[in-house]
Amino acid sequence: MYKCISPTRFPYGRKEEWSVYRWHSNRDQSRVLPVSGKHCSQYKRELIFPLSLKFLSLQALVLYIAVCGIATHAVFKHYEPSSVVIHGALLIIFPLVLSALLTSHLHLSNAIITAFSTFHGTLCSSILLYRLSPLHSLYQFPGPVFCKISKVSFAWISSHGTQHVYVRQLHDKYGDIVRIGPNEISIRDVSLINAVMGTQGLPKGPSLAGRTFQSKFTSLIGLRDPHAHFIRRKPWNRALNMSAIKEFQPILTARAAQLVESVGQQQDIFDLSRWFGFFTYDFMCDMVFGGGSEMLREGDPQQHWDRMQKAIDALMWLDHLPWLADYARKFPRSVATISNGRMSGIKRIERRKNEGVSRKDLMYSLSNEDIGGDTPPHEIVLLEGFLAIVAGSDTTSGVLSNVFYYLLSNPEVYKRLQSEVDRYYPTSEDSLDPQYYPQMPYLDAVINETLRLMPAVPSGSQRAPLIGSGGKLVGP
Numbered sequence: 077m078y079k080c081i082s083p084t085r086f087p088y089g090r091k092e093e094w095s096v097y098r099w100h101s102n103r104d105q106s107r108v109l110p111v112s113g114k115h116c117s118q119y120k121r122e123l124i125f126p127l128s129l130k131f132l133s134l135q136a137l138v139l140y141i142a143v144c145g146i147a148t149h150a151v152f153k154h155y156e157p158s159s160v161v162i163h164g165a166l167l168i169i170f171p172l173v174l175s176a177l178l179t180s181h182l183h184l185s186n187a188i189i190t191a192f193s194t195f196h197g198t199l200c201s202s203i204l205l206y207r208l209s210p211l212h213s214l215y216q217f218p219g220p221v222f223c224k225i226s227k228v229s230f231a232w233i234s235s236h237g238t239q240h241v242y243v244r245q246l247h248d249k250y251g252d253i254v255r256i257g258p259n260e261i262s263i264r265d266v267s268l269i270n271a272v273m274g275t276q277g278l279p280k281g282p283s284l285a286g287r288t289f290q291s292k293f294t295s296l297i298g299l300r301d302p303h304a305h306f307i308r309r310k311p312w313n314r315a316l317n318m319s320a321i322k323e324f325q326p327i328l329t330a331r332a333a334q335l336v337e338s339v340g341q342q343q344d345i346f347d348l349s350r351w352f353g354f355f356t357y358d359f360m361c362d363m364v365f366g367g368g369s370e371m372l373r374e375g376d377p378q379q380h381w382d383r384m385q386k387a388i389d390a391l392m393w394l395d396h397l398p399w400l401a402d403y404a405r406k407f408p409r410s411v412a413t414i415s416n417g418r419m420s421g422i423k424r425i426e427r428r429k430n431e432g433v434s435r436k437d438l439m440y441s442l443s444n445e446d447i448g449g450d451t452p453p454h455e456i457v458l459l460e461g462f463l464a465i466v467a468g469s470d471t472t473s474g475v476l477s478n479v480f481y482y483l484l485s486n487p488e489v490y491k492r493l494q495s496e497v498d499r500y501y502p503t504s505e506d507s508l509d510p511q512y513y514p515q516m517p518y519l520d521a522v523i524n525e526t527l528r529l530m531p532a533v534p535s536g537s538q539r540a541p542l543i544g545s546g547g548k549l550v551g552p
């Protein structure tokens with residue numbers, strides 16, 4: 077048992093002297109430690125920290141905290157923890173506990189400030205130096221320094237929709253392989269497309285997995301494990317094969333006719349891209365769950381489209397900083413834009429699920445209703461349905477808007493395309509009947525060139541070897 081002694085028994089002078097004195101007295105009377113009194117907390121801390129640390133000079137203790145900062149970098153590098161709780165423990169609790177070491181030399185507030193600045197200063201310096209050093213495995217690849225040290229600037233550029241322009245500028249400056257993040261490179265070499273993106277290429281990277289942060293499941297597009305992806309892909313393959321796609325043709329034609337009519341009725345200046353959004357959203361709702369959206373007729377009073385667009389912009393941050401997903405999960409208010417966009421889509425899909433099948437829509441296959449198999453978990457079906465709506469409407473409306481943007485800003489091209497359309501579709505032909513589309517080279521070229529200049533998915537298709545797989549060697 078420890079005996080309670082009064083702190084006044086100690087000769088208090090300067091803190092350093094006091095510390096040394098106490099050590100001697102403790103060694104002399106090793107079982108005598110105060111358990112109450114105003115200095116009790118300092119003694120209790122001795123039970124937590126090794127006594128030997130307390131005798132160190134202030135400089136030595138600061139050095140010790142700096143080493144802890146470097147050790148924390150090693151932990152982050154090795155385990156790549158993404159949980160908010162672990163981040164809190166390593167980045168707040170740990171330096172806070174370390175600051176107790178300094179209280180024998182400094183006032184509590186100064187001890188905390190010194191411990192935090194030393195710990196985080198060395199942690200950040202260690203990370204920065206490592207990422208720029210030849211020790212990093214991507215050291216040999218050129219790129220801007222701020223991309224090498226963090227992906228924040230890249231995420232910011234992406235959230236403004238100009239990632240593809242920025243990446244092209246980087247390739248023009250640095251060559252075909254550019255380091256665009258601490259652990260990421262961009263490749264422009266056509267000969268590597270198959271090795272990286274082909275069926276035998278690399279699995280998906282972590283970027284899209286962060287998107288489904290609100291669910292314990294990941295939708296098809298974010299699945300990194302090739303086997304899990306293959307299994308989940310099966311109903312999609314059934315739903316989107318050529319004969320299934322043909323069944324959607326009449327619905328698409330009807331929606332296109334509705335778009336032409338609606339746009340034709342506009343009197344004042346209007347936002348054509350918004351109408352393309354309504355068109356693709358209405359059609360995707362038809363395709364995915366047999367209807368339920370009439371934006372072309374009624375507009376968007378509940379702002380489904382606007383919310384979805386805002387959510388997609390905000391998701392760019394999660395694409396590039398996927399470790400933010402757990403923060404988004406823990407602090408839902410910070411991602412209200414994304415949640416609102418997602419919820420309005422999910423509610424519609426839930427309604428469709430409860431109503432049952434009206435015709436062979438995408439949900440019919442995604443729920444395995446077409447083969448009479450086991451229905452996948454409810455949440456997966458909702459996620460997949462939502463993926464289809466977003467992937468199908470945002471991309472196609474973007475491409476249509478961009479095609480018209482380039483056509484209107486290049487009258488020569490517009491004229492040439494118009495003459496091709498007139499050739500294949502004179503007034504006697506229905507221009508919404510796609511039978512001649514495959515034979516129209518200029519139309520094809522206009523669409524492809526638009527996709528090249530303004531990719532529909534500007535965030536790209538990230539790939540990465542699976543952790544523990546040993547990586548994959550590509551290139552000459």
Ligand code: HEM
Binds near residue numbers: 312468532533536538
């Ligand atoms: C202009 C039109 C479109 C473009 C440019 C486009 C582009 C892309 C890209 C780049 C990916 C990511 C591929 C990857 O990283 O692995 C993707 C995936 C996907 N897209 Fe599209 N897309 C378009 C239209 C559609 C439509 C209409 C649907 C309708 C359902 C759709 C459904 C999907 C799905 C389900 C995935 C995930 C595929 C997988 O992981 O296996 N997309 N798309």
